[in-house]
Amino acid sequence: MGNRTKKKVELKEEYVQYLSELPESGMGYQIVDITFKDGHQLKNRIVVNSQFLLLEDDENIDPLLIDKIELKK
Amino acid sequence: MDGASNLHLPLRPPHVALVPRNQITEFRVLTESKKKNKGRHSGGKGAVDSPKEVADGKELFVRLSSYENDKRIDFINKKLKPGTFATTNDDYNVCVRTSDDPIDRYALPNDETIKWAFCIQPKKDDILQRGIVQPAFSHDGGGIEVFFEYGTSEKTYLDKRPYGK
Numbered sequence: 001m002g003n004r005t006k007k008k009v010e011l012k013e014e015y016v017q018y019l020s021e022l023p024e025s026g027m028g029y030q031i032v033d034i035t036f037k038d039g040h041q042l043k044n045r046i047v048v049n050s051q052f053l054l055l056e057d058d059e060n061i062d063p064l065l066i067d068k069i070e071l072k073k
Numbered sequence: 074m075d076g077a078s079n080l081h082l083p084l085r086p087p088h089v090a091l092v093p094r095n096q097i098t099e100f101r102v103l104t105e106s107k108k109k110n111k112g113r114h115s116g117g118k119g120a121v122d123s124p125k126e127v128a129d130g131k132e133l134f135v136r137l138s139s140y141e142n143d144k145r146i147d148f149i150n151k152k153l154k155p156g157t158f159a160t161t162n163d164d165y166n167v168c169v170r171t172s173d174d175p176i177d178r179y180a181l182p183n184d185e186t187i188k189w190a191f192c193i194q195p196k197k198d199d200i201l202q203r204g205i206v207q208p209a210f211s212h213d214g215g216g217i218e219v220f221f222e223y224g225t226s227e228k229t230y231l232d233k234r235p236y237g238k
Binding site: 006008016019020021022023024026027028029046048049050051054 | 136137138139140142143144145154155156157158159160179180181182183184185206209218222
């Protein structure tokens, strides 16, 4: 969560539509849990503009492999 | 020191647990210069923890974004979608006038340049909550944040302009 511009990947349009109807966590971002089709999960991840998932420098994620995105309560 | 050596906690569960970084409530203290020179606020509550109030139909609010196609604005009906954050026009003006860093002031998670300011004028009786941006993502916060749980009425989105213009 440092002070720099992070890598990001664009989510599929269906998830963009889904997230843009759900509440934000702060101005311009939401905190989500992500489940991939193989069952792997990423928790407490940040999506900006309901559209881009922020990644760590050493991460590469194929958005087509995402099975489910849930808003963190 | 009698018995003091028996007072330690072992560094293993359940005495110690890993906490995700973004669940840590950051403790940061605003410098006096930021409070004085940048018009930042300290303490208080975030918007979602603040009481609901009704808009007066006159006050202006601004939503800052790196993206011209901000997904939280319904450009067809000219309104904010439910669950959207913004700031007050007054706080935005202070941020610009004092050359403050909006990323730090509004404790944003990504350091992408804020390029756009979307102007909103909620109608009388639109519901909002206003509070102080709490520290997060290694940023101090201290700006004013406003949460529109139910969004805003139609024709409340007025225009967009480049940040600072």
